Amino acid sequence: MSHRRPTWDEYFVEMARLAATRATCPRRRVGAVLVRDARVIATGYNGAVRGAPHCDDVGCLLDNGHCKRTVHAELNALLQCALNGVSSRGSTLYTTDFPCVDCAKALVQAGVERVIYLADYPDPNSAGVLRAGGVELYRAVPVEEPPGDAEAAATRVVLDDGDLPFARFVPARAGYRLVRDPRGA
Incomplete structure (x- = not known):
């Protein structure tokens, strides 16, 4: 079987999953990647905030069921853009978990x-915040490898934007199917 290159969306979803392995809050290990023009920004x-102890080391600082010690992945990515003088305007966020309302507001802004x-x-x-801000939402659904011959194992991956779906065949072993989330713009 020949090597199959992942699509850009698959590649960046996997990068978000890798970023999540660096997370230091055991309550929710989230990773995020901001991308513009197929380039990571x-x-x-x-x-935890730079210089502060990590939840993994000292435990979570809980308030109303949420860890207040942690800066969320999405906000950390936006702050990296700010620190490095890189605009996030027009970018796509790939994330392991749907953003909370505070991160949603920051992403729109x-x-x-x-x-x-x-x-x-x-x-x-x-x-609702993301929809009001005109942000498109897609869920990356892992594609399961179908039973049978591995050479013949191909799955249709569809990005359904409601009007003009595009599709192509890719091996199922490492793919994601992007499904338009109707809650978005």
Whole structure:
């Protein structure tokens, strides 16, 4: 079987998953990658403020069920852009988890146009903020390898934008199917 290059979306989703391995809050290990024109402009992961102890080392600082010690992955990525003088306007955020409402507000204000996420987040207000800000939402759904001959194992991967879906065949072993989230713009 020949080597299959991942699509750009698959590549950046995997980068977000890798960034999540650096997270230092055991309650939610999230990774994020900001991309513009198929180039990474910043990455982020859940972790304590620079110089402060990590949740992994001293425990979480909980308030109303949320860890207050942690700067979220999405915000860390936006702050990296700010520190390095890089605009996030027109970018796509790839993240392991759907943004919380505070991160959603920051993403809208920073000009992020598209969010691709793996896991949903239980805050209905987040999607409303992103939709109001004109942000497109897609869920990256892992494609399972079909049974049978590995050479013949190909799966249709579809980015369905509602009007003009595009599709191509890719090996199923490492793919994601992007599904338009109707909660977005």
